[in-house]
Each structure stands twice: as structure tokens, then as C-alpha cells.
Amino acid sequence: xxxxxxxxxxxxxxxxxxxxxxxxxxxxxxxxxxxxxxxxxxxxxxxxxxxxxxxxxxxxxxxxxxxxxxxxxxxxxxxxxxxxxxxxxxxxxxxxxxxxxxxxxxxxxxxxxxxxxxxxxxxxxxxxxxxxxxxxxxxxxxxxxxxxxxxxxxxxxxxxxxxxxxxxxxxxxxxxxxxxxxxxxxxxxxxxxxxxxxxxxxxxxxxxxxxxxxxxxxxxxxxxxxxxxxxxxxxxxxxxxxxxxxxxxxxxxxxxx
Ligand code: MG
Numbered sequence: 001x002x003x004x005x006x007x008x009x010x011x012x013x014x015x016x017x018x019x020x021x022x023x024x025x026x027x028x029x030x031x032x033x034x035x036x037x038x039x040x041x042x043x044x045x046x047x048x049x050x051x052x053x054x055x056x057x058x059x060x061x062x063x064x065x066x067x068x069x070x071x072x073x074x075x076x077x078x079x080x081x082x083x084x085x086x087x088x089x090x091x092x093x094x095x096x097x098x099x100x101x102x103x104x105x106x107x108x109x110x111x112x113x114x115x116x117x118x119x120x121x122x123x124x125x126x127x128x129x130x131x132x133x134x135x136x137x138x139x140x141x142x143x144x145x146x147x148x149x150x151x152x153x154x155x156x157x158x159x160x161x162x163x164x165x166x167x168x169x170x171x172x173x174x175x176x177x178x179x180x181x182x183x184x185x186x187x188x189x190x191x192x193x194x195x196x197x198x199x200x201x202x203x204x205x206x207x208x209x210x211x212x213x214x215x216x217x218x219x220x221x222x223x224x225x226x227x228x229x230x231x232x233x234x235x236x237x238x239x240x241x242x243x244x245x246x247x248x249x250x251x252x253x254x255x256x257x
Pocket of ligand 1: 059060061108110139220222223
């Protein structure tokens with residue numbers, strides 16, 4: 001099933017589900033008990049928001065062999081974790097803003113895991129019970145700032161640097177899904193999730209040995225090779241087989257805005 005968060009006109013944001021090209025509202029909590037109303041709202045008449053509001057976004061660095069080598073790094077022997085702030089999240093169609101502090105903003109196409117059930121020290125064979133579904137992420141990065149700072153909080157943390165969407169897909173096999181990233185229609189990244197160094201269950205188990213995972217938390221599983229620059233007026237589209245497409249235009253942001 002596909003869950004969305006959406007806004008119709010000036011109504012408050014709410015959860016819904018998608019059937020073909022229509023949305024039906026969902027009553028209750030998608031993380032607990034819920035009831036689906038009939039899908040009658042045409043998708044193109046509402047604004048899609050990021051499918052969840054995470055308490056934290058945990059990201060994995062260098063989780064594809066070719067990408068690690070592209071960055072001049074070895075493949076890590078344990079997952080390399082960092083965080084993006086919840087304030088960086090936007091939905092599909094929303095603008096990625098290039099901050100005035102950076103001259104090298106780049107896209108990173110990634111499969112994102114959405115946690116459905118709270119957990120700490122989750123064993124490998126129980127990970128499935130804690131995952132609600134999957135969505136698409138763009139781990140937008142100010143590469144020059146990331147490299148200058150020596151750690152990643154600033155380079156990864158700007159507002160609009162975490163597009164998520166277009167929806168949450170509950171029926172996906174994360175072991176072999178094709179990820180594609182196009183900028184203005186030109187293919188930049190294409191790889192299967194089977195090339196990940198650490199699998200989704202390994203990542204969830206490892207992260208939960210460090211921090212409690214909460215419903216709605218999002219894990220960005222790393223990007224394959226082929227990252228590249230984003231410039232004002234580009235449109236970046238990331239597609240994952242079995243989910244859909246996350247599409248975001250890019251604009252410059254002036255200081256103080
Ligand atoms: Mg990344």
C-alpha cells in the first residue's frame with residue numbers, strides 16, 4: 001500500500017492512501033490503528049508533503065563500493081552514521097534551495113527506510129516488524145562545506161536538503177530495487193540496492209544498538225556512484241523501481257531568506 005501526507009487547499013496536512021491516481025484520507029495513525037476512507041481525490045489536485053515527520057533522520061555514508069572508491073575512501077567495516085535535522089525535510093515538488101555559503105551542492109539518490117515501530121537493540125530477525133515501508137530520499141550535500149568542516153553537520157543540514165517522497169510504499173523488497181537519478185533528464189546515477197555494503201536489516205539492527213528508533217524515523221541507506229552538481233533551475237528526479245519518482249526543482253537562496 002502507498003501512504004501519503006497531503007494538503008488539499010488550505011486544509012491541515014493529513015495522512016492518506018493512494019489507489020491508482022486517487023487519494024483517500026486515512027483516519028487514525030498509520031503507525032497504529034487506522035481506517036481508510038474511499039479514494040476519491042485526484043492526486044493532481046492536492047499538494048503532496050514528505051510522507052512522514054521524522055524525529056530524526058539517520059544517514060549512512062559510503063554504503064556502495066563504487067561510491068566509496070569515487071570519494072577516495074575504503075569500504076567501512078561497520079556502517080558510518082551521521083544525522084540530518086528534521087528541519088531539512090521537504091516533499092516532492094518543493095524547491096531545493098542552494099545556500100549562499102556553498103558553491104558545490106550535489107544530489108545523492110537513496111532508498112529511505114521508514115520505521116513503523118519503536119525499538120532499541122532490534123535483532124536482525126525482528127527488523128521487518130519495525131519497518132513500516134520505504135520512500136525515496138535525496139541526501140542533498142554542500143560538498144565544499146562538508147570537506148572544509150571535516151564533519152558533516154553543516155554540509156548535510158541546510159533547510160530543504162532532505163527531499164522525501166512522493167509516498168511511503170509498504171510492499172517493497174529492499175534487497176534488489178533499481179535507483180535512478182536524472183538531472184534535467186540526463187542520467188547521473190543508476191544502481192541496484194543489491195550493491196549495498198550493509199543491507200537494510202543490518203543497518204536497522206546496527207543503528208538501534210546506538211539509538212532508540214521511533215515511529216516515523218527515516219534511515220537514508222547511502223548513495224551509489226555518480227553524484228554530481230545541482231545548479232539553479234535544474235530539476236532533479238530520483239526514481240526507485242516499485243516506489244515512484246521524487247522530483248524537485250533547484251533555486252538559489254539569498255542570505256536572510
Ligand atoms: Mg548520502
